[in-house]
Amino acid sequence: MEDFTHFNNSGRARMVDVSDKKITSREAIAQGYIYLKQETIETIISGGIKKGDVLSVAQVAGILGAKKTSEIIPMCHNIFISGADISFEIKEEGIKIIAKVKTSGQTGIEMEALTAVSITALTIYDMCKAIDKNMSIGEIKLLVKTGGKSDYNIIK
Numbered sequence: 200m201e202d203f204t205h206f207n208n209s210g211r212a213r214m215v216d217v218s219d220k221k222i223t224s225r226e227a228i229a230q231g232y233i234y235l236k237q238e239t240i241e242t243i244i245s246g247g248i249k250k251g252d253v254l255s256v257a258q259v260a261g262i263l264g265a266k267k268t269s270e271i272i273p274m275c276h277n278i279f280i281s282g283a284d285i286s287f288e289i290k291e292e293g294i295k296i297i298a299k300v301k302t303s304g305q306t307g308i309e310m311e312a313l314t315a316v317s318i319t320a321l322t323i324y325d326m327c328k329a330i331d332k333n334m335s336i337g338e339i340k341l342l343v344k345t346g347g348k349s350d351y352n353i354i355k
Contacts, residue, residue, distance in 0.1 A: 214274050220305040225346030227300050228354075229312035231339035233320045234293035239331040243323075244289065250326045254287055257296075257322040261285040264318025265300050265311040272314070276306045283311070285319050296320055297342075309344050 235243075243253045250256070262283045269277040281301045288295040298315035302308045320336040327334060344351040 212274065214276065215306075217276060217305040220347075222303055222305055223346040224303050225301065225308050226343065227307065227309045227312035227341060227345075228297065228343040229309070229316045229339065229341050230295060230297045231316040231320055232290075232293050232295055232337055233323050234335045234337070235323075235327065236331050236333065237291065239327050239334070240289060240294070242330065243294075243327065248326055249329070253323055253326045254294075256326060257319045258285040258287075260322040261296070261298055261315040261319030265298065265315040268311045268314040272310055275310050278302050278304050278306060278308065278311070280308070280311060283315060285315060294323065307344060307347055309341050313339060313341060 242248055246252065262285060265283045266280055269275040279302055281303060283298070283300045286297045286299075288297070296316050296319045298312045298319065300308050300312045300315060302311075316339050317336075320339070324334050324336060341351065342354045
């Protein structure tokens with residue numbers, strides 16, 4: 200049976216002690232989608248959303264989300280983020296969001312990348328909700344994790 204490291208001897212939640220782990224360079228890439236009507240995508244591209252430049256605001260929000268991850272996910276460590284970037288791919292059915300986050304530390308940065316994607320998508324949703332009631336967010340997943348004990352990569 201696998202040891203569950205997030206429980207103390209009393210079976211209660213705890214933050215894992217990473218003080219004995221080696222400091223390594225770590226990177227995570229996550230992606231997700233927000234599905235929108237084609238007219239909404241065109242309005243975003245043309246700058247016609249009344250709340251402002253949707254992708255610029257969402258990009259900044261995603262970076263802020265990465266930085267604030269430990270404040271909203273209870274067992275996440277507060278880590279120094281050495282780099283964060285959000286990019287977009289406009290698709291016919293919506294927008295693909297890709298977050299790349301880096302650190303040098305004793306614990307991973309996967310949750311920060313996943314949070315960045317989530318907050319980016321939620322910001323797009325918030326900025327477009329007045330004109331598109333059928334938006335949906337989905338398929339948020341980790342693509343790459345490097346550094347630490349093991350690497351993970353599904354986009355070889």
